Amino acid sequence: MVSPELLAACRRGDRRAFEELVRLSHRRVYSLAYRLVGDRSDAGDVAQEAYLRMYRGLAGFREEARFETWMYRIVMNCAMTVLKKRGRFGLLVSDQELDVPVPDRAAERAVDRDELERALALLPEGQRVAVLLKDVYGLSVREISEELGIEEGAVKVRLHRARKRLAESLSTGDDRAGEL
């Protein structure tokens, strides 16, 4: 957890304080970056860029209680740049459905973590970004809509579709979701 004292030191330009902040947060930053871009090398680049932006932005940052949300928004913003470069931003903006069949419903099972990560990775990018930021990292619909540059209603539609698809994927008894 990053303390207000550490943030204050970072704001004063204390290099060692910023390094401490990196040590405390680098795993969380990398995890979000990886879940958003789905590639280890790109996730590393996203994290580096995010820390550069954090360093520049910290001087003007005043809401200590919202540091995590601020950090996640920066990571998300950097990840969007990578996804745009890949030429897949169209999927993010239009929420175009991928041609991925949804497994049939079967008996309910307890949600397995690895299975959940796999099911998340299989979502169309627009849906994955929305559900990760809202349901996993706790950003508000408004914050997500601001970062993605789309209407709040569009974010809600993605969340709705993503949750339905995840519930369907996870409640299936076969392993087809892992093969898609």
Add this chain to the structure above:
Amino acid sequence: MPVSSEHVSDLLPEYAESGLRPAGEVEEHLASCAACTAELGTYRSLLSSLVALRAVEVEPPAGYLDRTLRTARLASITSRIPSLAYLRRVSTRGTRILAQTPRAGYALASLGGAAVGATAIALVWWRIARRDAVATAVNS
């Protein structure tokens, strides 16, 4: 057909969020429909699993922390170097001041002229000193 007699599957992904409770006809339907109640349970379980995922960290590749710390050091160094945008802003501002106050322009031109003159004198002096040093070396 009233909502209470229809399945409410489409409303459940939102109702499953904590703080939101089914109300009115939806609640009425859930009270009498085991399938929709079970589906609501599935969504609640999904959402709590998603929240729990935040604490699960993906293992970064070897060397990632060192690379990130180097980036942090680089950030602290480059932050002291003025950006091109800043230099452009300063230059635009300077040009505007010179355009508005001709005396400042004359002063700057005088300073520039003095600097050029001083450089020329220094160059001539340096060449003469060098020539004398070479002549002394040859004679000795």
